[in-house]
Amino acid sequence: MSPLPCLLLSSALLLCSGMVRAAESDPTVGSIGDIELHQSEVLASLGTLGSVEKAALARDPAQLQQLVRSLLVQRVVLQEALAKKWDEEPSIQTLLKSAREAAISDSYLKAVSRPPESYPSEGELKLAYETQRAALTVPRSFRLAQIFVADENGAEKKLKAVQQRLKENPESFEKLARELSEEKESASRDGEIGWLNERQIQPEILAQLPKLRLKVVSAPIKLKDGWHILKVMDVREPFTPVFDQVRVQLAQRLRAEKARANMQAYMTELLHDHPVAVNEVALSKLLQEVPSPAAPANP
Structure with missing residues (x-):
């Protein structure tokens, strides 16, 4: 977090x-x-x-x-x-x-x-790494670029124009992304979205990726927001990071889990020593003072 x-x-x-x-x-x-x-x-x-x-x-x-x-x-x-x-x-x-x-x-x-600064120890970190290796595995990842055409009036005409220009010059993808893509953040980077793993990619797009060769432009893929013309820039197969790559991440996770456990133990002891009492009669009177929500107007 x-x-x-x-x-x-x-x-x-x-x-x-x-x-x-x-x-x-x-x-x-x-x-x-x-x-x-x-x-x-x-x-x-x-x-x-x-x-x-x-x-x-x-x-x-x-x-x-x-x-x-x-x-x-x-x-x-x-x-x-x-x-x-x-x-x-x-x-x-x-x-x-x-x-x-x-x-x-x-x-x-x-x-x-808060756990002591010495927690977790090197031994505890290595044990967590070994027991969580499967969860630490990074899924297959794709470095993607796109030209996005929003689903609005005139979209099909614009989409056809983009496809025609790509057909005439497939090498113009980056230039067209800068000029015509309607997703401004990726457009500012020549269409580059960046690295996404399989869990981060929408199913409709993920299903098309195995069919795409590197640096080859896809046919438009229709999603709820519009059409996505994709280019797979690179692919990275699943891998498990080595211990030193996830040391800080593991330490953060273990400390967060320990802090939650410590907080729960503290609250349990605190409530045992200081039981909570609620005056139900006073509470019911309080609720009567709370204004009722206004009734919705008739259509």
Whole structure:
């Protein structure tokens, strides 16, 4: 599971409470307008992570970039809200109180449930690798590119035009993808979708892939959203990653499972020592105060 949601929550609390102060020597790692985000503020957000989570983040710098972008956007929204004294609204005061209590209890629960930094040991990691080898196997994968024509007015005419141009010049696939494909993200990469394994590909497309030779353009494949003209750029047969390739992934999984078990044990003991009591009479009266939903208007 990505660590970003927890990071953003803790960062919001730090920003709102003014606990983070950027010194003059604190490098700026991002800005939006006249708002700057400093190194110490990002480090404060990352400070809630354990060593395994930090290692996972180091393996994927895009996550860190996304965190910085999210914090900057959050700053802009916060600046505007405070300028309009949004935090002084009675309903927001109630919301802030609830959010504070929830954040404190949630972060405490995570802290008491967190496994020690030494977990899992090297032996536990290797045992997990051996027992989970089948689950770790990566299915057959395809590197795909596409030209996509959306199912809308004039689609068939456009589809025929694309097919005719491909027939005249099969080497023009990338150029046509840039110019005519209506899936903008892949179009910006000459139609390149990237690597997808068999489990990630829709059945209608997966059924056609074994019939396609490398670099040969397919006939249009109709799905609910429109037509997909595909090109298989490369194929990778199923394989099991070696231990070092999945060490961090395994450690994250084991730590998450241990944290869930610790949390369950903690909650069981807590509720044993502090039994919950609900006043059913008061609850029924409370329900009577809840407004009934409005009846739907007659057609």
